[in-house]
Amino acid sequence: MxxxxxxxxxxxxxxxxxxxxxxxxxxxxxxxxRGSAPQIVHYQAPQQIAMPQVAPLQVAPSQPVQVAEGGAPAASAAVPDKGKAVVSPIVGTFYRAPAPDAAPYVEVGKIVEKGEVFCIVEAMKLMNEIEAEYRCKILEICKENAQPVEFGDTLFLVEPL
Incomplete structure (x- = not known):
């Protein structure tokens, strides 16, 4: 040919x-x-992923109070002397005021009525107001403004009235 x-x-x-x-x-x-060889495309359906089983949250026993010389307990930031902890119900960012230029909701020494707002915890662009469950006095503010917080972190120490 x-x-x-x-x-x-x-x-x-x-x-x-x-x-x-x-x-x-x-x-x-x-x-x-003529043309390119046909391409074989392999596709695998997504597999279901088994979520690991999470054990329920267990609270570790409180640390023993250290005794300083003279028999008085040593000062410890982990063990409050008095008061009750107000903890974060969610993971997010702690804000003491409703806006950056606004006054904080509470200050140390302020008496807070039941239902009054302590602070805001922002989670996924939602502002969650943390309210007082009972009448109390603010003893200590444990977090700084705009600080990230975890579930169960202590936000305030209060004295129930």
Whole structure:
């Protein structure tokens, strides 16, 4: 087969929608393929992921109070002398005031009535007001403004009235 015949076969393949052409005789074999080889795409369906079992929250026993010389208990930030802890009910960011330029909701020494707002904990762009569950006096503010807090972190120490 000469080059003219091969060109004619190639033109025939390109002018039609034939993608593969083979011709064989006793003397020669011609194979013409058009386009790229088909790609095989493998797709695997997503597998369900088993969530690990989480043990219920266990509170560690409180640390023993260290006794300084003279028999008086040593000062410890972890063990409050008196008062009750107001803890964060969610994970988020602690804010003492409703706006950056506004006055804080509470200060040390302030008497807070039941239902009055202590602070805001922002979680996923939602502002969650933390309210007093009973009448109390603020003894200590345990977190700084705009500080991240975890579930159960102590925000305030209060004295129930």
């Amino acid at each position: 000469d080059i003219k015949d091969i060109k004619t076969l190639i033109k025939m393949v390109t002018d039609t929608d034939i993608t593969e052409f083979e011709m064989e005789n006793s003397e020669e074999k011609i194979s013409i393929k």
